[in-house]
Amino acid sequence: MKILIENITDEGLIVDLEENFNLEDVSLSSPVEAHLELQRMGQEIIISGIITTVAEVQCSRCLKDFRNNMDIPMNVVYHPLKDMLVESHELKGDQMDTGFFSGNEIDLQDILKEQILLNVQMKPLCDENCKGLCPVCGTDLNVGKCSCVQKSIDPRLEVLKNLLEKRKE
Template identity: 35%
Template sequence: MGCFGMKINVKGLRHALGNREHFDLQENFPPLKFQDETIEFNKPVKVSLDITNAGDFLDARGKITTAVRLNCGRCLESFVYPLETNFEEHYYPVEEGQELEGPDDEDAVSFTGETLNIEPEVINTIQLAIPMRQICSEECRGLCPQCGTNLNKEECSCKNDNIDPRMAVLKELLEEK
């Protein structure tokens, strides 16, 4: 299929309107910048993609699946977050050194020659799919506000006198950036 990394050879698609090909790609990605953090991948990034020659552009759509390592906002422990998200981009051919002009199309990306490098768009799509508020589980009990004990792992002897769970939620909202 002419795939190497996140590059796709579209020679067979370029010149035949309506042609469609399926591509399966997989690659180990280096850690990702996300807000102020660096996020590690726990699995290779898999992209399953159908590319159709739509005339003016190559219509690429499919699914990205992977897993990333996030830090829980409550207990601060790291946990694995399985990530699955849709991918959709429109690749417009341009001549070497030319800029893409014209299309009123928010999914527009340009490419030259007969190879698509979808890696930048894959990274972008993954970044958009990472939740802003990261919690290891809805049941996570977080840290004791007094001694810092991870209450998922053990009880502490502080008197956190029955914090009303609704107050705990409110407190969390207030702490959210």
């Protein structure tokens, strides 16, 4: 969905949308819903609101697929790209919620895709207490214990093991 810059008044423009997206790196199991407010301040466009969707992801510990509900707050300031090319400066930490647009329109679909990709967890967990897989046999430790025989301990550390066992008693 593209919005013409001239249609964004100083009072703002409210946009509610629901769209199905195809993203390369993330599988979405529900349409993307967004409630956005676009405001124009001089040459800048401020987009704030919330994006909601459900992503199909894989737990980084146990490798189970699960659905991750995403409620993404958004507050980004967009500047004309020509201003960035003229000034050419490095963005500081407080300027990371900055975007750029060129021409006389803003493509909301591209902006929403970008926000979803930026907010997908790097190492998603199906549960905060996920135990993962046994590194030896691959058994899902959330389901039950594995039958692996523990490796013999390094003889140099055996003294520490004995000390810890005595302490527990």
